[in-house]
Amino acid sequence: MTPKRQLAVTEQNRLRAVFDTNVVVAAIKSRSATSPNAELLRRWQNEEFELLYSLDLLSEYAEKLWTRRGDPDRVDRFLADLLAIGTPIQVEPDTIKPLIAADPDDDLVIACAVAGRATHLVTYDPHFACLGQQHRGIAIVDGLHFLYAVRDSANLTDGRIGRRRS
Numbered sequence: 001m002t003p004k005r006q007l008a009v010t011e012q013n014r015l016r017a018v019f020d021t022n023v024v025v026a027a028i029k030s031r032s033a034t035s036p037n038a039e040l041l042r043r044w045q046n047e048e049f050e051l052l053y054s055l056d057l058l059s060e061y062a063e064k065l066w067t068r069r070g071d072p073d074r075v076d077r078f079l080a081d082l083l084a085i086g087t088p089i090q091v092e093p094d095t096i097k098p099l100i101a102a103d104p105d106d107d108l109v110i111a112c113a114v115a116g117r118a119t120h121l122v123t124y125d126p127h128f129a130c131l132g133q134q135h136r137g138i139a140i141v142d143g144l145h146f147l148y149a150v151r152d153s154a155n156l157t158d159g160r161i162g163r164r165r166s
């Protein structure tokens with residue numbers, strides 16, 4: 001297999017995630033280096049998976065991070081990184097379907113995941129339980145279970161077990 005072909009296979013199988021705001025807030029506010037959410041952010045910054053976002057999600061992330069008094073440097077870095085290495089997704093207003101009656105803002109997260117062809121929607125919000133474990137082929141998981149998927153993907157992509165990519 002040529003290196004170019006390996007890259008194509010890797011990109012085709014690349015994890016694509018949308019983080020609900022609660023995951024981002026938990027990661028930014030975490031003081032523990034071993035926090036699954038903080039590790040997810042580090043792995044995303046190392047480009048081990050794609051983090052998809054829409055303009056609506058970007059606005060919600062910024063609003064929640066500032067109102068929940070996240071560390072200003074960490075908030076600024078996350079938002080700058082999101083704009084630099086995140087994957088922007090265009091979500092048309094007519095594609096936002098009312099799926100979660102308990103919290104219509106959650107419909108924006110789902111619409112971004114669907115429009116971006118995400119593999120995972122990562123959340124701690126119990127409102128998503130009404131969709132089950134997946135929606136339109138998108139796995140709905142918490143941060144820890146997505147971290148397991150990222151670690152597994154990194155091991156498969158690297159061809160090594162237990163080594164992080166640098």
